[in-house]
Amino acid sequence: MSSRIPEDFFEESDDFLTEYDESFLTEEWTLENLYEPGAEEVMESLWFEGDPQPLDAVGMVSESFVPEKYEPRYAYPLIVWLHSATDGRPTMASVMNTLSPQNYLALSFKVANDSPVNTRSLATWPTSETAIEKFLSQIHQTVCQLGSFYHVHTERIYLAGFEDAGAMALRLFLKRPDWFGGAAAFGTPFPEQMLIPERLPVLEEKRVLVAQGVKDPVSSIADSVCWTRIFKQAGVDLTTKLFDGEHELSPEMLKYMNEWLINGIYADNMIY
Template sequence: MAQDRTDAQGSSTTPRTAALVDSRFVPRQYEPNYAYPLLVLLHGKGADEDQLIRAMPALSRRNYVGLGLRGPATVFKHDRPVGYSWGPEFEIPERSSFRNVPILSEGDRFRRAMREPELDSMMRLEEGVFAGVREIRSLMHVHSERIFLVGCGEGAAAAYRLGLSFPERFAGVVAINGWLPSGFRPLSRFHACRDFPVLAVHGAWNARVPLHRARRDVATLRAGGLRVAFQSYPCNHRLNSDMLSDVDTWIMTHCTGQPVV
């Protein structure tokens, strides 16, 4: 694994017409005859599609294809856009340092509704992720049974929601400093999720999402019979190199036990 991080490689960002803007990470010395695991990367609130793409070299420079997706909702702070989010369904309910929409006049709201019809956040998430996966599979050699959702913060809440709703479509979920979204029944597909792997990694000093909350979410999933690995680290809500190294090891351990397509 250490050698993976010594071979330098950049990321590739390509505009497209699918539902969500994306940024892509191409493994170093990409081999088109090898079926790569795909990491679908979902950023935290106020960030964008490049947040986890920038972390890919610390994870691995050659093990994975990375697909960073941009949340569909613009985040405003002091009436200025500061990034993107996955929608109000995935927020931490008790924290509201950002507003998802600026203050608009009645006329502006009408014109925006006519120009940009609202879609349910879950529908936008599903359509955007599935469209992004289809497109990158048409361009690169991706293993059909090794598609992992990796989310950070609010993106982890979105990854939980999507992965536990469609466990047959993904190889597992990695939740970094995240939480289970409010109003979501994570065990509604109890039998389908029994063998669905989840890794939750969390900063012990995370003031935004306290460690006890992450432990409570993990306990909820384990009570339903899910295979949830959990580890905390001496850091806050930011990405940690040891955390990323353990994510790499966990994903590759699950990949090596699966048949090759």
């Protein structure tokens, strides 16, 4: 299978490994270090200490998350979590302990401008092409920095977010699908201005998850239909999922995201 990330994505990190030696991944090691039922929670996540953010930054790095039983030889999937104006900005420890405390590395970003917008407590993500390009550059730089310290699997970098952050995750993914393995959006209404992507061969290897509460007053079933149409037209492997509840990021959603990701990893490793 072709690489989802250009080889020069991590050119800033001389020590980054692009070839994955997974010979040590015995069944016993996997059960001990990954997918472990009832794994102990990681109580704290790490504040990412990168370079100072530029004044015109679109997003700001919030936290990074590393599994307690981190294994340097294993190339970990990376979740890039975008905080929304309405998700309460949970810590990455709380998000990852619910999703999986052991299976992934993670980074979180918040909107750089936290001044209130309308009745919201936080600013929403910008949607201009300039902002998207600029934010992609920020993500690239930050992931390269993380990759110089930890073993990131370059074919398994996933964007995720709730409401407007979910829409931003999908926009970023569609802008540079060769950089990411896929994206997950929760409680995300379909934007009024959304360009329909071209059907590209690279999109056929990608996976997208769109999930919402069945009683969600913000993201309706009609929004789910619109997302389905746009991603099916682009040739993406789309999964849609309804959960009991309203407009919320529920533990059930995060647990399902872990199941969705693991199923994709298993599918990638199958030999046909």
